[in-house]
Each structure stands twice: as structure tokens, then as C-alpha cells.
Amino acid sequence: MIHRKTRWALAEWEESGEGAAEKLSKGLSLPPLVARLLVQRGYRDEESARTFLYGDESGLHDPYLLSGMKEAVERIRLAGVRQEKIRIYGDYDADGVSSTSLLVHVFRSMGLNFDYYIPHRALEGYGLNEKAIALAASEGVTLIVTVDTGISAYDEIEYAKTHGIDVVITDHHEPPDRLPQASAVVNPKQGHCSYPFKGLAGVGVAFKLATALMERPPLEWADIVSLGTIADLMPLVDENRILVRYGLQRMRKEPGMGFRALAEATGIELPTIVSTGIAFGMAPRINAAGRLDHAKRAVELLTTPEYDEAILIAIQLDTLNKERQRIVETIVKEAEEQWLTKRLASEDQGIDPPSVIVLSGEGWNVGVIGIVASKLLERHYRPVIILGIDAETGKCKGSARSIEGFDLHAALTECEALMDHYGGHQAAAGMTLHRDHLESLEQRMSQLAKQWLTGEDWIPKTHVDIECGLEDATLDTITQLSLLEPFGIGNRSPRILFQSIQLADRRAIGKESKHLKLSLGGGRKLLDAIGFGMGEMASSMPAGSRLDIVGELSINEWNNQRKPQLQLHDLHYMPTPLSSFPSREQFGQVYQWLRGVKRAPEQGLTMRIAGQVSLTVEAVQLMLDVFEELKFIGRHDGAYVAATAPEKRELASSERYRAAKEQHDRLHDLA
Incomplete structure (x- = not known):
């Protein structure tokens, strides 16, 4: 099972939008996905959509x-x-x-x-x-x-x-x-x-x-x-x-x-x-x-x-920028050590750690503390205030970054008696105060965060623009998505949801297998997906399973070839329990087939075997995982290869086999 790391907030889609999207698609010769995205972003008629897509200097105001x-x-x-x-x-x-x-x-x-x-x-x-x-x-x-x-x-x-x-x-x-x-x-x-x-x-x-x-x-x-x-x-x-x-x-x-x-x-x-x-x-x-x-x-x-x-x-x-990066890394390391110390101290006292991270240090460069705050926000997803302290005067200059739902400016206003000066808005702010007030600032800000935020607010949110199917992920459609550029604040690169899409293949790639490459879809229509830093997930989802995926569509150009590609942001996989656990005879039948072909390409293998021996793709993937764990087979250059002289081992000695069998038996008993 792979749980999504963020809350997925799919933009609402009104039924009336379909008609508007169809008109835009025909009137402006746009792929349906591009037309739907335009409607989703508020451009429902040809005039406004045309201005958005092709506007020139005549659109500049007096x-x-x-x-x-x-x-x-x-x-x-x-x-x-x-x-x-x-x-x-x-x-x-x-x-x-x-x-x-x-x-x-x-x-x-x-x-x-x-x-x-x-x-x-x-x-x-x-x-x-x-x-x-x-x-x-x-x-x-x-x-x-x-x-x-x-x-x-x-x-x-x-x-x-x-x-x-x-x-x-x-x-x-x-x-x-x-x-x-x-x-x-x-x-x-x-x-x-x-x-x-x-x-x-x-x-x-x-x-x-x-x-x-x-x-x-x-x-x-x-x-x-x-x-x-x-x-x-x-x-x-x-x-x-x-x-x-x-x-x-x-x-x-x-x-x-x-x-x-x-x-x-x-x-x-x-x-x-x-x-x-x-x-x-x-x-x-x-x-x-x-x-x-x-x-x-x-x-x-x-x-x-x-x-x-x-x-x-x-x-x-x-x-200078390289030096800035070095300074940021140093301060981030020191800040993380401070935060760990605070968390451990809270655990020793049997209380929750502060809800708002407030960290300070003498000599911390006030020119980069905003960047440090952003990095800690990304790592811990809670409001962050980072302050540089003047050792002689005790004055602190700080930068703050916030999560969605916690208004920094409003919170600082509640704490204004502690500060000499502050300013900003919901997501970012700055302030000056004396170091003697830092502890009070942390306590008050944390109290406000607990009062104002719900449990769900502490989970990062991914805003999803639209759901689409594999048929939308064509070279022509992705090419015309560039009409929506330039992307940035207020007009982000579209985040697409694919629900219950079939996994044809998966593998870890790159140095130390850090990245994840997926082939999505069934039959001849496939879409490659790449998940940077997600390599460890490759062994957790069998080929043939169904995934929910959020990502950005792009074009991968390699060796003069152009292919659609999805850059993964997040995914969710819930394994389907085996309705019928494969027998020892079926394990033996599949293993003998693998020994007979000697080298079986991974691409589409589970569906190929499932069709031949009347098993589900989940059952076949279980068998392949068990055989690989027992070293009956190995993988080389994108193919399964049967071992020449494998050590004789019982199926039950496989941890993967025992876990799947226990899950099946437990569900069978409940039924």
C-alpha cells in the first residue's frame, strides 16, 4: 500500500463547463483537455480565451x-x-x-x-x-x-x-x-x-x-x-x-x-x-x-x-549565489539541530512540540533567513520563523513563512506587543524584536496555530486542476498545453489526475535507484511516468495494479524521439486482495514456464502469463516477487532470467509469500 503524501484538492467542475469547453475546442481548434483547462481557469468564451492565449501589447492598459x-x-x-x-x-x-x-x-x-x-x-x-x-x-x-x-x-x-x-x-x-x-x-x-x-x-x-x-x-x-x-x-x-x-x-x-x-x-x-x-x-x-x-x-x-x-x-x-547556497545550508543544518533539540525536550516533558517553529541564531545572515524559513516549511509543513540575532544589541530580525490556513500577518498582529516592527501578509512576513521576547513569541504563535487550525490543515495540500484519461495524453495535446504558458503564480502548470489507471510496469532507475519509472495503461497505449526521489516505491506495487496519480504532462525528448511523459507529484496505491490464492501447483507451473523461456522481458509479462494460466495479474506478480526473493529468478536488462542452479527452498520461507497468505486467510475468515 502506498498512501498519498498530500491532500488532493480537485478543482470543482460544473456540468455547464462541458458545453463551454466543446465550443472553445471547436472555435479555437484546441484539444479537449486544453479547452477544459481554459474553462476551469475562468475563460469560458472565445473572446476571453483568445485574449488569454494570444494577447499582445494592445491588451496593455492606458x-x-x-x-x-x-x-x-x-x-x-x-x-x-x-x-x-x-x-x-x-x-x-x-x-x-x-x-x-x-x-x-x-x-x-x-x-x-x-x-x-x-x-x-x-x-x-x-x-x-x-x-x-x-x-x-x-x-x-x-x-x-x-x-x-x-x-x-x-x-x-x-x-x-x-x-x-x-x-x-x-x-x-x-x-x-x-x-x-x-x-x-x-x-x-x-x-x-x-x-x-x-x-x-x-x-x-x-x-x-x-x-x-x-x-x-x-x-x-x-x-x-x-x-x-x-x-x-x-x-x-x-x-x-x-x-x-x-x-x-x-x-x-x-x-x-x-x-x-x-x-x-x-x-x-x-x-x-x-x-x-x-x-x-x-x-x-x-x-x-x-x-x-x-x-x-x-x-x-x-x-x-x-x-x-x-x-x-x-x-x-x-x-555570490554559490556562497549564498553554502550559507543557507549551514544555517539550515544549525536550525534543524535546534528544532530536534526542542522536539526531544518536548518528548521528555510529555508534551507536544511547538506548533510554530521559532528558531534563532547569532550571526545568522538576515539576507538569507527567508530562504531558510522556506526550506524548513517544506520539510516540516508548519509555520516557521527564522531570526538572526545581533549579539551586541540583542535585536532580532526575522523572516516567517506559513502554511495554508494560518494567516501570519493576523497572528503577528495578535503578538504586536512583543515586537518593535512587523509586516507582511498571509504567507510571508518579517519582524524585529528583542531576543528576550522570543520564547513568548513562540508560545503565543503556537497557541494561535492550535486555535485556528484543524487536524487536516497540518497535511500539505496538492491543488489538482482536472482529471483526464490516457487518451488525453497525446503529443499534440501536450504541445498545445504550452499555449497556457508562461506558468507561475496565478497560472500554474496544470496538475492532472489519472484515476484507477493500470500499471503495466515499474522499476527504480538512476544512481542508487533513487527514481521511479512507470509505464501506465494497458494494451498498446502506454504513458511513461517519472517520479524523482520515489525509487523505493518500485517494489511496493505489482504490475497490473490500479493507481491514482497526480502529475504534470510534458514531452520527453531523447535520441531525436519525442514521447509523452508524466512527471509524478503524488500517487496512491491500494492493493487488491487475492480472491483466490494460487496453489503450489500453479506456482510450479509458472516457474517451469519461466525456466523454459529462460529470459522473459518485464514489459507486459504479468498480463501475458495471467492469460496463459488463468490467473489474475496480482497473483502472477506475487509469484514473480516470491521467486525473486528466493533467488529462483533474477532481473537483468529489463527481463526476468531463471537462475541456472537455484538453491532448493520452500515457498513458505519467503516473507512475501507468508505475508500474502496471511492477508488472504484473514480476509477469507472475515468473509
Whole structure:
């Protein structure tokens, strides 16, 4: 028996959806599975589906629909006329770096007098600060344009005014109740802003400003926009989908100098890059600059026109990322040791371990603790808070990650008396507090988790898009699934459920047999499936059994051949009890047949033997497992091979035989 590791949440399917899917399939010449997925995601008519699949720059909204855009453009253009010195003020993450880099290109093309500034993560922290403003004033800056930051900087804006500096804010974070009194505030999430799409990244808002300034969408820099949008986990729908699609196309065909250098330094294949290549290949290296050094290095990469400079920076960022990985591994190891100690202490006291993991350490790099929190969340599936402690002051800076159903921001609000500062949302948050309050924070957060969560909430959930059959898993269908790309937040790669699908064959593959390869289906129609890290399951399910499987459809290309493939996420197998346990004579009959053929290919063998000797495939698989355990047969190059001179052993000496016999007898007695 193999139990599913997660809760499967199959999206609801209304009967009316079938008719809508049929119309889409015919009207847009789409495979039925693709049409059903479109309906499932809310695109029920041809117009909306066509816009989603093929939307271009005509689908981008008028930037002047953003409140404050007119004032922002007028103030920047006035600065250009006056030759004022402008400073772009960004953030140190990939979205902030992308936003800053985009405006560097735009202001450069406009011939403005400008420079840029990004605060140091460890020394200055997030957002506008008074020292940076005073520095700008001393250097003759009269206009600051923020990107990906500024919406909460009320006091800092007032301070800038005392130094004769105007500020234009462009941001996408949640606005506070009291908005800064800046020259212009551009943020689609402002309550009074009627902009039709609220999901822009910081770089997306900067792109709208650029569009207004240049009086056209500057799609030549869509690659930079796609980087920040994907890295900041923005929903890939509406404008984001259009911008990321253009950005990926540009990376594949005409990548900017920085992207060319980064790809060369890291082995990323730009001609075939997809959104995951940005998310897991490029974004971590861009972020590494701000985590371990200074984010200006990443801006230099994305704005330099010189190849020699770009490749040097790309190599430096790749090296920083490797160092970041090493630091993360070290902190994860120390954190796991702390967590084990806490769990053992709880066991000694006869109590449950904390429901929320709160771990801290002196010297833990605050630039990577969010990554550490994510890794522990993945391993233990409970809310996690990781904090770095300043040994001199006792101040702790923390990052938190949560499971579905536990609202971190709401929980931290309940604990606000313990903290100096906090912010975030349901799934992720940050905070600062003194180390003396850590124990109280752990206790209170754990109490809230116990109050708010049910037993089921502690089990990871897999969201399944749709159920389909083997007939849907064709090369043409899988190829056209790419029309739904780019995949990411808000538009994930479809997760498909196959129920009660027959297992034709299974085996462990790869180094140390770590991975699982399945052949699914009956007859001539088969679908290969690969489960990474699932190799130990191969011996737990006999060929011919029925499985429930969740995975993602893809195409496996090998030796110029293209075949459908399913990448496994989770599976469930419940063995079918033998209705009739095979007799010793039947065991002997099958064994003699195997000795006669000498070499029997595994593919389809159980069904072949079952048909010849009138047994179920489960019974035949039991026999093969018993023979293999007793070393009567072995496996070599995908085939069963009878031993030349096997040692004489009784069937009952096989553990597999005894277990199956006991299960059969017990069920027979109950009947």
C-alpha cells in the first residue's frame, strides 16, 4: 500500500463547463483537455480565451488610468527641462533591481540628468531613510523617483521636503492608512485608484511610468520586466502575462547584454528559456547581490552595454549565489539541530512540540533567513520563523513563512506587543524584536496555530486542476498545453489526475535507484511516468495494479524521439486482495514456464502469463516477487532470467509469500 503524501484538492467542475469547453475546442481548434483547462481557469468564451492565449501589447492598459501618473510625468519632464539632478531610489531584491534598471534605461534614453541609489540591506534596511535623503541633498539631488518602495514613507517624504527634495513614488505594496504627501504617488493598490489590474510588480508600475514618459510601451526592455515580475511572485495573468511573454520572447531572440552574460556564466539556455528558468536560474543570482554584497552590482549587470563588464559581473553574481547556497545550508543544518533539540525536550516533558517553529541564531545572515524559513516549511509543513540575532544589541530580525490556513500577518498582529516592527501578509512576513521576547513569541504563535487550525490543515495540500484519461495524453495535446504558458503564480502548470489507471510496469532507475519509472495503461497505449526521489516505491506495487496519480504532462525528448511523459507529484496505491490464492501447483507451473523461456522481458509479462494460466495479474506478480526473493529468478536488462542452479527452498520461507497468505486467510475468515 502506498498512501498519498498530500491532500488532493480537485478543482470543482460544473456540468455547464462541458458545453463551454466543446465550443472553445471547436472555435479555437484546441484539444479537449486544453479547452477544459481554459474553462476551469475562468475563460469560458472565445473572446476571453483568445485574449488569454494570444494577447499582445494592445491588451496593455492606458498608464494614465493610474492615479498620480499625470503628476508623476509632469514632474519628471519638468526636471528634464530644468536639468535637475534626479535620483532613482530602489530596493535590493530582484524586483527593486529590475525596477531601477528599467528606469536607468528609460532616463538614459530621454537624456535626463540622473543617477540611482539602492540601500544596503544589512546596514540600512528596506525603504527610504533619512541618511540617504540627506546624502542626496548634499549631492544636489532635487527629485527622487522611488521604485518598488516608498508607499509607507510618510515621515521620510516630509524630511525630504525640508531638504528641498521632491519625491515621486512608484510602488506596488499595500498602502497604509496615511499616504505620503509626495509630488505624485503611483500605486494601483491605492483605494481611490481605479486602475483595472492590481497585480503589477514594482517593475510593472515602473513600466507604466516608462510607457507614459515615452508615449509607447518600451517592450525592448520587457526582459527586465519579466525578471522582476516572476521573481516577486506576481500573478501571471492580465498585463503581467503579456509582459512576461514579451520578455521571454526577447530573452530567446534578442537578449540584453546582462542576460546574455548571465546565461553564459551559469549555463542557462536562453533560446529555450521559460518562466522557471527565470525563477530558479536568474532571479536567485540577481537576489544574491543584495543578500550578500550590494544590489548595485546587479543593476550594473542589467544596464551596462559592455560585454566585458557584463560577463565579469555575471561571474561574480554566480559566485555570490554559490556562497549564498553554502550559507543557507549551514544555517539550515544549525536550525534543524535546534528544532530536534526542542522536539526531544518536548518528548521528555510529555508534551507536544511547538506548533510554530521559532528558531534563532547569532550571526545568522538576515539576507538569507527567508530562504531558510522556506526550506524548513517544506520539510516540516508548519509555520516557521527564522531570526538572526545581533549579539551586541540583542535585536532580532526575522523572516516567517506559513502554511495554508494560518494567516501570519493576523497572528503577528495578535503578538504586536512583543515586537518593535512587523509586516507582511498571509504567507510571508518579517519582524524585529528583542531576543528576550522570543520564547513568548513562540508560545503565543503556537497557541494561535492550535486555535485556528484543524487536524487536516497540518497535511500539505496538492491543488489538482482536472482529471483526464490516457487518451488525453497525446503529443499534440501536450504541445498545445504550452499555449497556457508562461506558468507561475496565478497560472500554474496544470496538475492532472489519472484515476484507477493500470500499471503495466515499474522499476527504480538512476544512481542508487533513487527514481521511479512507470509505464501506465494497458494494451498498446502506454504513458511513461517519472517520479524523482520515489525509487523505493518500485517494489511496493505489482504490475497490473490500479493507481491514482497526480502529475504534470510534458514531452520527453531523447535520441531525436519525442514521447509523452508524466512527471509524478503524488500517487496512491491500494492493493487488491487475492480472491483466490494460487496453489503450489500453479506456482510450479509458472516457474517451469519461466525456466523454459529462460529470459522473459518485464514489459507486459504479468498480463501475458495471467492469460496463459488463468490467473489474475496480482497473483502472477506475487509469484514473480516470491521467486525473486528466493533467488529462483533474477532481473537483468529489463527481463526476468531463471537462475541456472537455484538453491532448493520452500515457498513458505519467503516473507512475501507468508505475508500474502496471511492477508488472504484473514480476509477469507472475515468473509
